[in-house]
Amino acid sequence: MSFEDLAPTILGFSKSGIPDYMKGINISKNSPPEREFFSSRARMDDQPMRSYFVRDKSYQYIRNIDKTPGGAKIDFRDTLKTMDALNKGHLNNSLTTEQEQWFENKSDEELYDLKKDPCKPHSMAQETLMSERLNYYRQKLDEWRNTSNDMSTVPESDMVKDLLDNNGQQKTTLSPVVERDDVTEKIYIANRTENASIGYSFDGEIWEIYTGSISNHLF
Structure with a gap:
């Protein structure tokens, strides 16, 4: 078993879909070739x-x-x-x-x-x-x-530079846009920074990753 097989195999055991970009082999059912x-x-x-x-x-x-x-x-x-x-x-x-x-x-x-x-x-x-x-x-x-x-x-030195802006400071994401739908009372969040994830919290202690509209019964 290769390390690359670990993620798709775990997803296989959990009966979840396996993204196309994963290189490994799902061996949850069969031995690896x-x-x-x-x-x-x-x-x-x-x-x-x-x-x-x-x-x-x-x-x-x-x-x-x-x-x-x-x-x-x-x-x-x-x-x-x-x-x-x-x-x-x-x-x-x-x-x-x-x-x-x-x-x-x-x-x-x-x-x-x-x-x-x-x-x-x-x-x-x-x-x-x-x-x-x-x-x-x-x-x-x-x-x-x-x-x-x-x-x-x-080179790792170049990787570090890539994380910084033109002034040598750490890059920050753009502020997301939050909207509340008056009909469904759901909260929608628009991500303005490509490839960034949005985290949200109601109490400042427990955080979750935004994956879609948030129902009103959660807040």
Whole structure:
């Protein structure tokens, strides 16, 4: 099961409609079909570690955009006893060849046979015999990335700027328009800000999302 399957599966169990924009599969009735699973990573703390992952029952393919070593210094992680032992072993050259690979810069691509090499210390991405399989996962990854707007290509500093107005201040929504129908006595609220949600409350403590006219018996 992929994380993308979680939302449509919950909706399936609740007998609710599943929006067309959801990518996952509803497995509330049937087992998921055999397929590739996709994931990505942007960074860990302040270390850039952007990578994409494609996995099925036999192989895992990794495309590394950033080449930062897995063992790069990350303050909160370095407090763990396991990391303390690895860092000390790296400094005194007591790690095995496989363990030491974690402190080396990542390659552009990695490919692992999960049945023969479940711990993944031996990448086959450079093996000539694996070129066809490597191209297969490259194509699958490209297809997946083309299904949505890949925001991981946008630097976080630019994302922060996008949240601000021309004066560097946080953007605010336009005030909605509220109208009471004299016949039905229902309250209608018009949203003047695209893609914004409207929250309303009668007592200032309990808030709800506006999804349609509000009946008079509620206020």
